[in-house]
Amino acid sequence: MSGVNWPPETDLLRAVFDSLGAGMFVTDTTGRITACNPYALQILGWSKERVVGFDLHDLLHRDSEGGEVPREECRALTVLASGRSTEGSSEFYLRGDGTLMPVIWAATPLQHEGDVDGVVLVFHNFKKHRDSAEQTAAHLAALEELTARLSMVAEVSGLLISTLDTPEMLDRLVRLLVPDMADWAVIALLPDGRTEEMRRIAVHSRGDPGAAESLKGPLPQPPHNSRTALAHALYRAQPTLLDERALGQEPDEPLARAHQQLFDRLGGHSAVVVPLYTRRQVFGALTVARTGRQPAYTDAEVLVLSDIGRRTGLALESARLFEQQRHVAETMQRQLLTPLPQVDHLRLAARYQPAQQAAEIGGDWYDAFVLADGVMALVIGDVVGHDLQAAAHMAEVRNMLRALAWDRQGPPSLIMRRLDEAMTNTSDAPMATAVLARLEGPEGGPWDLHWVNAGHPPPLLVTADGHTRYLEGGHGPLLGMSATLHMGLDWPDAGEELPARSTLLLYTDGLIESRDRPIDTGMADLRRHAAALAHHGLEDFLDELLVRIDPGGDDVALLALRLPPAGAGAAGDTRPPPPQHAHSPAAPERGAPGSRAEDTPVRDTSEEE
CATH class of the missing domain: 3.30.450.20 (PAS domain)
Structure with a gap:
């Protein structure tokens, strides 16, 4: 050169x-x-x-x-x-x-x-390298934004399946969206059959934490021809992007004024209203907004928010279906459970606690009724299964047992053998366990218990001074097994006198057995807690027992009998019978035959035997 x-x-x-x-x-x-x-x-x-x-x-x-x-x-x-x-x-x-x-x-x-x-x-x-670096940086930024959005959607999905309590779920959702997706977020729900008005149910604002409760409450129902952004989301199931110009052009309608209240109180220059919906139904709308120097919402963010709205709609649908199923199951269970009779000075109490499942119904049952001879019959049982079919079989077995016990007087072993044969030949009910007992004695005592046990956990006797022991006698095979297999097994009768003021507890195995607790440990715990609660009233005895043991993996049925003091109800005794039962798992409109003490004395059959 x-x-x-x-x-x-x-x-x-x-x-x-x-x-x-x-x-x-x-x-x-x-x-x-x-x-x-x-x-x-x-x-x-x-x-x-x-x-x-x-x-x-x-x-x-x-x-x-x-x-x-x-x-x-x-x-x-x-x-x-x-x-x-x-x-x-x-x-x-x-x-x-x-x-x-x-x-x-x-x-x-x-x-x-x-x-x-x-x-x-x-x-x-350096242009190609710099362009490539800038493009790579742009791709990385886009990827980071996409990852953040996907993480948000994943976190929202996890939140929505974490609880079936609708107010709690929606409150947690708006808190999750602020501040990552919005400076404030609000959810309003349409009437659902239990409420007659549209309601603002969840509110959260970064700039005004105290706004939540004051902004919640009823909202005017928008007419179907409303042109408001909220009505657009509710009736057309489509998102609406709002800026300051669009906010200023909202029609002068009650719902629009209520919606504008949010922006007057919390601020906002850019907002998105998305429906909470499924293919079958719109449940409500989510409104999110940005204030101050935050950028306006992009089309990509509107898509993310729309997806969150759809997922929330699915969660709301599941929650409502669960509530309906639970209501139906609870109603059915209460109809299946037995109201307790009131007999003389005897005191009865019962509890039913379903397993932590959607159906909330199963094969456990208790029963107490007065027989034709005036004797009180006590039953606790458990049919195999934990669903509606098990509940149907339970009702079938319970009714057969009631009919057999009423039809012909006899020792409990006779009734249990006839029930086993009836289950085998007239029913498709699977195997079951049960305890059938007869409480016999004159008014004022003493009281004798005669019972038979078909593969069920033994009754627990708790004396007034806190001594406890299991009534181990009377054990025989499970129901539905002996006659089916032609095993020729039988159920031996057992009996003993019960002390005055003692408590007899019949229960199902859900109280003493779970995945993380072997049955021996459960039975020891039951004795310990029952002894500590011996001086409690019978209703408190059962309630506190459930609190202390805290069963959850299976259905639990409890039936407790509290004997009166010696001589209570005998001739010359002026003490009134105990008050009516404070609590019953059975439907409240149902009454128990033989519930009046003066009409249904318990008969002393000890001499006849």
Whole structure:
């Protein structure tokens, strides 16, 4: 290249200089270009005559906007003063056509006999690399945003399946959306059959934490021809994006004024209203808004919020179906459970606690009724299964037992054997366990218990002073097994006198057995807690027992009998019978035959036996 006097021995170096695949400039000590290679001219679009002899900085160096850069900020020329190499990638050079080219460069001092005679600058077009880096950064930013949105949707999904309590679920949802997706979030629900008006049920604001309770409450129902953003979401199941102009154009309707109340109280320049819906039904709407300098909602964010609305609708549908199923199951269970009779001074109490399942119904049952001979019959039982079918079988077995016990007087073992045969030959009910007992004795006592046990946990006797023991006698096979298998097994009768003021507890195995508690441990715990509660009233005895043991994995049925003091109810005793039962798991409108003490004395059959 002209501008450099090449000695003959440096022809090879000149060839390298000319063919180098990077731009190269050589300057003198003032920064004027004294030489350049062809590649430098090619990528910059300058001619040799327009470059050689001109100042490197003044001719080429520009900022990112094309403006001139102060000379003292030219890092390449600092080599002249420092004598040390340097490099960079944030500079721009002016091309011959007036456009800018980002460059990556390295500058080295040109030394001769120890003196710095100039600068050798090697550079390359950095545009492709920078564009790629910017594109990569943009992709990474988009990916991070997508990941954040997916994480939000995943977190919302987890929240929506974590509880079936609708107010709690929706309150947690609005708290999750603020502040990541909004500065405030509000959910309003349409009437659902139990409520006659639309209600704002969940509110959360980053800027006004105390707004929640004051902004909750009933809302005007929008007419179907309403043009409000909220009605658009509710009746068309479509999201609506609102800005300040759109907010100012909302029609003058009661619902629009109520919606505007949110913006007057909480602020907002950009908002989205999305329906909470499924393919079958719209349940309500979610409104989210941004205030202050927060950016307006993008189309991508509206899509995310719409997806959250759809997921919330599905969760609301599941919650309502669960509530309906639970109501039906509870009603059915109460109809199946037995009201307790009131007989003389005896005190009875019962509890039924369903397993923690949607159906809340199963095969456990208790029963107490007065037989034709005036004897009180007590029953606790459990049919295999934990669903509606088990409940149906339970009702079938219970009714057969009642009919057999009433039809013909006899020892409990006779009734149990006939029940086993009836289940085998007239029913498709599976195996069951049960305890059938007869409480016999004159008014005022003493009281005798005669019972038989078909594979069921033994009754627990708790004396007034807190002594406990299981009544282990009378054990025989499960119901539905002996006759089916022609095993010829039988149920032995057992009997003993019960102390005055003692408590007899009949229960199902859900009280003493669970996955994390073996039955031996459960039975020991039951004895310990029952002894500690012996002095409690019978209703409190059962309630506190359930609290202390806290069963949850299976249905639990309890039937407790409290005997009166000795002589209570005998001739000459003026003490009144105990009050009516304070609590019964059975339906409240149902009454028990033989519930009047004066009409149904318990007969003493000890002499007849």
